[in-house]
Amino acid sequence: MxxxxxxxxxxxxxxxxxxxxxxxxxxxxxxxxxxxxxxxxxxxxxxxxxxxxxxxxxxxxxxxxxxxxxxxxxxxxxxxxxxxxxxxxxxxxxxxxxxxxxxxxxxxxxxxxxxxxxxxxxxxEYNPAVNELRKLVQSGDLGKIYCFEAERVNLGLFRNDINVIWDLAPHDVSILLYLFGKKPEKIKVQAHAHVQSHIEDVAHLDLEFADGMNAHIHVSWLHPCKIRRVTVIGDARMVVYDDTNPAEMIKIYNKGADVHADPVVSYRYGAITIPHIDWIExxxxxxxxxxxxxxxxxxxxxxxxxxxxxxxxxxxxxxxxxxxxxxxxxxxx
Incomplete structure (x- = not known):
């Protein structure tokens, strides 16, 4: 070789x-x-x-x-x-x-x-926990996917060459595209510059897909807590991927809400499953x-x-x- x-x-x-x-x-x-x-x-x-x-x-x-x-x-x-x-x-x-x-x-x-x-x-895209999440999405175990929510916030690190969207959102946008293998049709954005004028440090992106799925991405350099979390909501199960919790990176919730014959919403509360992740950097x-x-x-x-x-x-x-x-x-x- x-x-x-x-x-x-x-x-x-x-x-x-x-x-x-x-x-x-x-x-x-x-x-x-x-x-x-x-x-x-x-x-x-x-x-x-x-x-x-x-x-x-x-x-x-x-x-x-x-x-x-x-x-x-x-x-x-x-x-x-x-x-x-x-x-x-x-x-x-x-x-x-x-x-x-x-x-x-x-x-x-x-x-x-x-x-x-x-x-x-x-x-x-190479993270073992993200790949476990992708298997759950691709297998259909979560049912019909309603929405994807991502939060990537912390205090800093502030940049003076690009805004928070170009700095942090590539992570969650790449995860979104990798999980679902489809492109959004519409995008809405809210962003604000608080610390440095004209350099947005807090932003919210809303993306809509042709099949009705939507995604929300929140990125910030101006937050008291470090959060690196992705949530996928399906009609059968829900999953949370928490990058800051190495012991429990993936949690699968057997939870949901349904409307059957009557207009009253019924709720389902089942077990929480934490799959083992074979970790490689x-x-x-x-x-x-x-x-x-x-x-x-x-x-x-x-x-x-x-x-x-x-x-x-x-x-x-x-x-x-x-x-x-x-x-x-x-x-x-």
């Missing part, structure tokens, strides 16, 4: 985590890291002297790496991924894939033309999929097309916010 050589662009918070997981894969290693912060690279050179470092990304692109991981701010994703593909490198880009639909479409076309893997870091599974896709020549689970669909929803939400800002319509109560 050929040894794969990886380069990492961006040695901030996420770059080292991806590198750690890549280095655990068989016949794979990170050989080059690029970052514009010379101090970070100096520390890396002390701790891992076998890794080449560069302050100019062109040095990494011209190196012998087979694939490039881009763990940099969203505004840089398109240019860096495009340059990497033009140098015939396979590419894994952190979420979201790009800052616009047109950029994502161009990268997908370029990857196909160059016969390179283009993957996006939708880590939750999602980022490890993501990196494994990236490496296997390069070796076998197949699309990874979180391929560029999936990233594009997430960007479509984010861009639609952003367009709505811009229209709302221009109209500035207020209805007196």
């Amino acid at each position: 050929k040894e794969l050589r990886f380069g990492v662009i961006g040695w901030g918070y996420w770059g080292p985590k991806i590198a750690r997981n890549l280095d655990t894969l068989p016949q794979a290693m990170v050989t080059t890291v690029a970052d514009n912060d010379a101090q970070r690279l100096a520390m890396l050179a002390v701790n891992q002297p076998w890794i080449k470092t560069a302050t100019h990304v062109e040095d990494l692109f011209r190196s012998d790496v087979d694939a490039v991981v881009i763990a940099t701010p969203v505004r840089t994703h398109y240019q860096l991924a495009r340059a990497a593909l033009l140098h015939n490198k396979h590419v894994l880009v952190e979420k979201p894939l790009t800052a616009s639909i047109a950029q994502a479409e161009e990268l997908i076309a370029l990857a196909q033309e160059r016969e390179r893997v283009l993957m996006v870091g939708h880590t939750f 999602p980022l490890r599974l993501e990196c494994e999929d990236f490496a296997n896709s390069i070796r076998i020549g197949v699309q990874p689970r979180a391929h560029g097309g999936i990233g594009l669909e997430v960007v479509r929803i984010l861009a639609a939400a952003q367009d709505i916010l811009k229209k709302q800002e221009r109209q500035n319509a207020e209805v007196p109560v």
